[in-house]
Amino acid sequence: MSEQHRSVTLTVNGRTHQFDVPVRRLLSDAIRHDVGLTGTHVGCEHGVCGACTVLMDGRPVRSCLLFAVSADGAAITTVEGLAAADGTRHPVQQAFTECHALQCGFCTPGFLTTIAAALEDNSHPSEEQAEEIISGNLCRCTGYQNIKAAVLRAAELKRAAG
Amino acid sequence: MKPPAFTYHAPESLDEALGVLAEVGEDGKVLAGGQSLVPILNMRLAAPAHLVDINRVAGLSTVDTNDTSVTVGATARHTDVELDDAAYGVQPLLRQALRLVAHPVIRNRGTTVGSLAHADPAGEMTAVLALTRGSVRITSGSGSRNVDATDFFVGPLECCLRAGEMVESATFPAFPAGTGSAFIEVARRHGDYALCGVAAAVTVLDGAVSAARAAYISVGPTPLLVDLTDAVAGGAVSGGAVSGADWAAAGRLAQSQVSPEADIHSTASYRRHLVGVLTARALAEAAAAAAPTHSLPLRRSG
């Protein structure tokens, strides 16, 4: 049995990639394997942990719950694409370091993409909103307290940067 | 946890989609948001031979609102419905329920119509369709039919869709004037499926409660709609507050109508208990939302 393949075009972090994949390949696997960007992590493959969260056309989605073929033509932002072109880390990346919001770092990419997108919509989140923003991501190391602090700090840094 | 192989179809028009669905029949499964379907595939609990991805079908992602109802297309994301102010103005229960559906990132991709077709007895939107006396438009190559909520949900994870059919849209009618609504649930963790959830609508006419209804999730095989008017009729409204309505009696009435089951998260008796508690709370909140509409000419806005 030879399985069906399709050509997929993804613009990942501003760069266009075209490749053939089996139609059942998950977007998470396509990003990691076909595009070769391994910053997007896979923690559960049933959409609960949020480690694989990427931005699809600006909106955070679970890449383990999408087929690469369904994302054909989409613009994807992964954790590797958050920093500025000159390498300056995104405010949320800086805030994570400042606030010690990560330990093992495995879940971190999903938090970063989710928070980065949320700050585009809400530049001044309250504490409650900070919690809501990260409420769909699991972290087993930090107890979340410093992640919540990092959301607020990231917003502050982002506002300061203008 | 990788999905089994399937044949993938990505129709770009409704006709094309229906053609494919007719062709693949029982072997086909519609892929919309995929937030329930893809986990099932990844766990290899299902292995449809064909997936018909309707995300590229033009015209299905709309949220259309008129004076009397909100109609949600098959690929409209939960987030789009939740954030739609016009939809909220006509049927506020949509937003009230959607904020409880999983987490924001899931709602970004998951579709409201898909969650109805999934017919999970714990799915919030099934209760919304039931309480609003809504319907779905089921379409196939041989035409369309509108099916009421009551007939649509057949059992746990089972709706009345037949091979070759898909749900094209769902329509959520507005409540009668003077009606307030609320959605309350108890879940183990924020965003989890509810142990028990209640959608409630209370209508206040001439300063008195004239109707009260509630729909329940997670306490039966399909969303359960209960008319509680008898228990609370006559509750008076004054100055925006409702008094004299025996919400607890409504809770007891609701409890007598449900036969919940136990699972690893809850005993059956705790679920039944929650039906009583949450009914009282949801009705009171719905009545409070209804009251200002009557006593003050203001409308709550999103």
Added chain:
Amino acid sequence: MTQIFGEPITRREDARLTTGRGRFLDDLGRHALAAAFVRSPHAHARVREIDVTAALDVEGLIGIYTYDDLDGPLAEPLPLLIPHPTLTAGRTAYPLANGIVRHVGEPIAMVVGTDRYVAEDVAGLIEVTYEPLPPVVGLTASRDGDLLVHDDLPDNVAAHLMQQTGDVDAELAAAPNTVTFTQTIERSASMPLEGRGVYARWDAQDDSLRVYSSTQTSTSVRAAIAAKLELSPGKVEVIAPDVGGGFGVKIVHPWPEELLIPWAARLLDREVKWVEDRREHFISSAHERGQIQDITAGYDDEGRLLALDVRIWHDHGAYTPYGIIVPIITSTQLLGPYKPRAYRCAIDSMYTNTVIVTPYRGAGRPQGCFAMERTMDRIADALGLDRAVVRERNLIQPDEFPYDQGLTFQDGRPLIYDSGDYPESLRMIRELVGWDDFETVRSQAAAEGRTVGIGMACYVEGTGVGPYEGGHVQVENSGRVLVSTGLTSQGQGHETVFAQIVAQELGVPLDDVVVTTGDTRRFGYAVGTFASRAAVMSGNAVALAARNVRAKALRIAADALECSVDDLDIIDGVVQVKGDPSAAMALSTVAVLSNPLRYAFDNAARAATQFAPRADPLRAPVDEDDEPGLENRDYYSPIRSTFASGMHSAVVEIDRDTCETKILRYAVVHDCGNLINPMIVEGQIHGGVAQGVGGALYEVMHYDEHGQLLNASFMDFLMPYATEIPHIETAHLQTPSPLNPLGIKGAGEAGVIPGSACLASAIEDALGVRISAMPVSPSDLFELLATDPERTRRGSR
């Protein structure tokens, strides 16, 4: 010299981990073959036949392997890592099932394919014929012994162990008051966000193997692979790359996959990788916690504990590869900061047809703490005393250290507490949480129709167990300082804290120090990262190595600068004559001078020639007791463990109608001796508390009577999200350990230990209904309240 040790320095790991440049197991080996496993769907069964016919045509299939394909030591049962005299009936599994399976998830066949999708397709097509056997599920069934997990044993008891001090029977008989009760604590699991994983490369020309494993001990994995695959350890390299959390489950070794993947790589002469998926992690990686505890305590009218008699049944799962460390720790750490006159703890470690039980953060301590602290609450309740007061009356006093509990700890050494100040801890926690004013809070809440309660739990944690760790420190000619230690990291920030230690000891800028952990190519002898031991063990080892390097640097520099060693200091990487900054040389120059072979490859070497001492014809270029290079390797091996401690207090609110528990406040007083990096210690506490909250209110492994794990997903195994974890208030007490050069104690597990005890206490205080089983869900609370007609309620409310 800038203070570096003790400062909340941000982590150097973060630059790569926040930008997607971490190297986790699955980030390596992009083109490796992928493995998947056929795992038992039965809790107990004979494997009659394995039919692969239907699977053979799958495109991309490379190989299918069953027990019959294994040979030599690999065909023997997996090692029993930590034997113990009381573990009289230890049993381990085979890497692949040999005729019988004893838990759902036990591996039966390994499939290698071109990718994981294909490998899973193949696994799904392999038909295994089973003869189901009746499973033993749950401690009660195991204790009954009607059915057996291992049919060659007379019962389901793997080990019966006993710890005692004093004459419990006599003290109990003489005690003015006694209390007897039973309680249970359920199974949970480490559940790191990254599962396990192994990636192996065979070099056929060199007959050598390189293995990457998401492990907490790369050196021991190497030893296991070498033994089982009959390779010289020198031909096996094992590297722990970035590890996405461990919490105990990755200390077990060798996991079957850690042997089978390298074996397949050698067999096929291809790169092979296996990355555990979440379902596999639930059903085939270890769990922990499950115990039933029968407790009898004798106490006087002041609430002083005279005798404590504890009988425990510990659910060990189907096998005992990691020995009985968990029950040993429960029995020895149970006493906490208290000093009963007599204590006896008897534990039966029981087999069940469930996945194995090995340490998960806390490792038996949460259960021991639950037993002890709930005893304190019972005594307070019976006497009508404040729970803090009862605890205060039982504390070991500061002048009693070192305090010998009269027991034997997990490392086989006497259980002697090295230092601490428990009364001060208690004072601090009372102040932090407002314990003494809580009745005001309670009545205010009651006036608003709200039900609140407060709880407390205290613990002492043996940390930094031996036998040893080593550290290597090398100053390169560039001035860069390379530090390596064999133990691994899984998020603790070792690259930062070990750099802090070395920078401080050596006198170099932090940025010049580069740390490598868990790579056998760099350091061959190590034990591993568990038991809150990394900072204590490797921290002190790298400190000792750094001190040796410093001494050597001063000696060489003194020689070159023609002064006394005592006149020299190292500041910011420059060796200077005290008070005379002009007489100085960079550490990089000293590094060049340390090697008499001085080809001028670089500027540092050329520059150093001006300092080169004249050759003494009577001396060899390298002295007999010296060696070339500015480097040193040293080991830290403590005589016994060091004992950290802490106290937690929580305020909860219970919704009387829905029976939901909300944690309003969670306060922690923590003492792990000197702090290397308070920011990181705080982070460890936060994470531990979150796991404690998970274990107290949310997490449980739901096995049905057939041994099926009903909640083997993140949907139904309720790991807390941000919305479930309270804000954590912390205060630190620092009583340095007298046992090690840095005066530090471990901090990794502390946060999780008192969670269940503390929250049970608080919920009981709020509702007045006995809490004797954890975790406790809203449904549980509802049923407790429904079936508890006031009679058994605590007296106070």
